[in-house]
Amino acid sequence: MDLELAGKVALVTGASRGIGAAIARRLAGEGMAVALAARDAGRLGDLVSEVEAAGGRAFAYPVDLSDPAAPAAFAAAAVGRFGRVDLVVNNAGATARGDFLALSEQQWADGFGLKFFAAVRLCRAAWPHLVAARGGVVNIAGVGGQTGSAEFTIGGAVNAAMLNLTKCLADRGVADGVRVNAINPGAIATDRLTVRVDKLAAALDVPAAEAARRLAAQMNVARFGEADEVAAAVAFLASGRAGYVQGAVLNVDGGLTRTL
Ligand SMILES: NC(=O)c1ccc[n+]([C@@H]2O[C@H](COP(=O)([O-])OP(=O)(O)OC[C@H]3O[C@@H](n4cnc5c(N)ncnc54)[C@H](OP(=O)(O)O)[C@@H]3O)[C@@H](O)[C@H]2O)c1
Structure with missing residues (x-):
């Protein structure tokens, strides 16, 4: 299916690895010019x-997106390079897991400072360009934004905020001609998940493969997801094929979320 994305321009945050890199590869494969932000200049x-x-x-734009000035500077650099913005993918995120009583003020501030506020700032900076292009935004939130768990208070709250931001900007986007949607990945096999599996393996004193099997069984999913499975959903939401999809939250989670 031709998604008719060729010649359009996407901004992708957190594009140096994991889900963001897969999104960048997939969109570039569809013929989009991609502007890529993350800290690791070498990987970008x-x-x-x-x-x-x-x-x-x-186009690589190495930057720490938790710097309040960074998202607008990224948008300006991308427009300078490619001349327009058709799609913003807010993907960068790094929220600490752990016991609620052990999580620090700084970890809470960092969690919101990167994932939530970088998304707010990038949407604000790119919005006039998205209006001009009748473009769209895809926010990569996470299933923890819908389903709370004791070990994921920061990530859960940040992702819930991302989902509400999606609805608010989608409401504005009706008038402005900008489509705004969100994807909730489940357990996707990236570095983040590897760290979690390794910690579980150490805690249970079992090999990593056994810890991964137990984690998937605990979640009641057949397997972990692949980053490109999230990327394919981004490409669909970005395309005119999803032209009447506005303010939607798409779970790409292998059935992990069992509630409405
Ligand atoms: N993997 C999952 O199972 C899963 C599940 C639900 C939701 N998600 C969400 O999906 C998104 C991507 O997850 P992932 O698994 O691909 O994570 P990942 O492998 O840890 O990659 C995170 C990306 O964010 C970038 N990043 C981190 N801190 C940054 C900063 N201060 N400034 C700029 N970029 C920064 C990283 O690049 P640098 O280190 O180069 O800066 C990297 O490109 C995250 O928002 C995550 O919450 C993931």
């Missing part, structure tokens, strides 16, 4: 080379 540079070698257009 490698991804730009990979996209360009495949005949695509990509």
